[in-house]
Amino acid sequence: MSDDVAATEPPDQSGSDATAEPFTYNGGRVDPGESANIRYGISETYLGDPVRIPVTVINGELPGPTVFLSAAAHGDELNGIEVVREVAHDWDHSVLHGTLVCLPVMNVPGFLAQERYLPIYDRDLNRSFPGREGSTSARRMAHRIFTNFIEPCDLGVDFHTSTRGRTNMLHVRANMERSDVGRLAKAFSSNVIIAGEGPSGTLRREATEAGIPAITVEMGEAHRFQRRLIDRALTGVASVLAEFGLHRESSVHWPGWRTIIDDDNEKTWLRADAGGIVDMKRGRGALVEKGEVICTITNPFKEEEDIVTVEAPFTGLIVGVLENPVVYPGNPLCHLVGLSDDTLTALERERTTESSRSELRRND
Numbered sequence: 001m002s003d004d005v006a007a008t009e010p011p012d013q014s015g016s017d018a019t020a021e022p023f024t025y026n027g028g029r030v031d032p033g034e035s036a037n038i039r040y041g042i043s044e045t046y047l048g049d050p051v052r053i054p055v056t057v058i059n060g061e062l063p064g065p066t067v068f069l070s071a072a073a074h075g076d077e078l079n080g081i082e083v084v085r086e087v088a089h090d091w092d093h094s095v096l097h098g099t100l101v102c103l104p105v106m107n108v109p110g111f112l113a114q115e116r117y118l119p120i121y122d123r124d125l126n127r128s129f130p131g132r133e134g135s136t137s138a139r140r141m142a143h144r145i146f147t148n149f150i151e152p153c154d155l156g157v158d159f160h161t162s163t164r165g166r167t168n169m170l171h172v173r174a175n176m177e178r179s180d181v182g183r184l185a186k187a188f189s190s191n192v193i194i195a196g197e198g199p200s201g202t203l204r205r206e207a208t209e210a211g212i213p214a215i216t217v218e219m220g221e222a223h224r225f226q227r228r229l230i231d232r233a234l235t236g237v238a239s240v241l242a243e244f245g246l247h248r249e250s251s252v253h254w255p256g257w258r259t260i261i262d263d264d265n266e267k268t269w270l271r272a273d274a275g276g277i278v279d280m281k282r283g284r285g286a287l288v289e290k291g292e293v294i295c296t297i298t299n300p301f302k303e304e305e306d307i308v309t310v311e312a313p314f315t316g317l318i319v320g321v322l323e324n325p326v327v328y329p330g331n332p333l334c335h336l337v338g339l340s341d342d343t344l345t346a347l348e349r350e351r352t353t354e355s356s357r358s359e360l361r362r363n364d
């Protein structure tokens, strides 16, 4: 069929009246059945050179939702970069219903410097969305990303890791009061979902408020690739693409057990009450009993009388934990969340099942 015929009389391949649409952004378009690697200018350096972010748009031949996958809004949070790159470049999208907008590195200046924030003024790109023209450098960059590559989407997933010096078990953060966001969060099939709308200016909150349901995925630590977490996140992406009909040959994944942490759950950041060197006894994803020792804090001489012992104030799951083993008083040691009896039972049952795919049984 010639292009002319296709343009006037698009074939109905979906079994419905819908037809695949081109993806358009300022300066270009990607037609159905095509994909494009784009370097899109979002700012300029001191030398007047463009600051360009890599974007891959894969537009399926068949109609369906437009989904963004984004990473490195914080420049040193690398795990998500590999998730987005593998989906964009290693997966077979020959029967894609809809469009994928892949943004593996949003904060290019931070990525080049291997820093969380945009360098120089330490602006947080992930507090600058949806951005604004004529505003700060961070908001201008956020605006160019948001208007061109987020607003055309129907839903999206933004990948993060813990802040440098700490690590997170893989979990989703989502505004569970919205059913569309809840559907997306559950589709990602993590064991843990932390409910909440998120801080103002974050990509997931601002996208959600603009009518594009979005979630954050937290996974592991900054400055490295953690293969098992990346694989687990890829399972989540495949599950989302199945749930929303982009990849119809895939199926939605059930994580084995799931807990949604909301205001009813006990949860706390345990903080150090003494400065010193931390000996962490339990890791990311560990289940700890009330009264169990999580870590000790010692002085340089390891003097017995100065050892501070930190116990779990309730039975729960360690969602986030210190990696860099030094603290001032007040520094966070671990993020502990309480679980319902049902969840505890399911989790314990799963731990005795060899075939489990949960991240909990592994340490990376």
Ligand SMILES: [Zn+2]
Residues within 6 Å of the ligand: 073, 074, 077, 160, 161
């Ligand atoms: Zn982050």
